[in-house]
Amino acid sequence: MADTKPRKKITAAELAQHSTDSNAWMACHGLVLNLSKEFLEEHPGGPDVVVALAGKDGTQDFEDISHSDSAREWANKLIIGYMKGTEEEESERKVKIVPKHAEAARGGGGGGGLGAFIPAVLVLILAGAAYFFLNKS
Numbered sequence: 001m002a003d004t005k006p007r008k009k010i011t012a013a014e015l016a017q018h019s020t021d022s023n024a025w026m027a028c029h030g031l032v033l034n035l036s037k038e039f040l041e042e043h044p045g046g047p048d049v050v051v052a053l054a055g056k057d058g059t060q061d062f063e064d065i066s067h068s069d070s071a072r073e074w075a076n077k078l079i080i081g082y083m084k085g086t087e088e089e090e091s092e093r094k095v096k097i098v099p100k101h102a103e104a105a106r107g108g109g110g111g112g113g114l115g116a117f118i119p120a121v122l123v124l125i126l127a128g129a130a131y132f133f134l135n136k137s
């Protein structure tokens with residue numbers, strides 16, 4: 001889980017000011033990660049790919065690599081704030097963490113997937129049963 005330090009609300013302009021390897025922030029899923037020196041040194045993909053995204057939104061690049069869940073837990077430890085957005089987005093971002101691999105692959109949760117498929121199948125079964133019983137007599 002993310003640690004308990006209060007998160008800062010960060011604007012795109014503030015994010016853009018942290019774009020060097022010694023002062024690197026990156027937005028990811030609406031959250032802002034502080035890419036510390038230790039993180040950059042230990043990142044298995046090397047520091048350069050991440051520093052290239054400092055001061056920017058790296059969500060797409062982060063997801064393109066299909067980072068593991070342990071990478072996501074590591075990312076959660078780097079959270080220092082969240083991107084300014086609508087009121088609804090901000091209240092969610094105050095508490096959210098980087099989505100797990102499976103959630104991100106589904107497109108960030110809510111709707112779709114099996115969650116929507118199962119009720120659709122139930123409706124079809126009920127409609128079939130109703131048709132059968134109504135036509136019996």
Ligand code: HEM
Nearest residue numbers: 033044045049050053058061062065066067068071074075
């Ligand atoms: C900022 C949060 C990030 C964290 C915590 C993180 C962590 C990790 C970890 C733990 C791995 C090892 C494989 C795995 O467990 O998935 C990895 C691999 C990798 N990461 Fe990241 N990463 C981050 C951001 C990025 C970004 C923005 C890029 C941009 C392209 C990137 C590029 C890569 C690449 C290319 C590898 C593969 C290295 C290889 O297997 O040769 N990472 N990362």
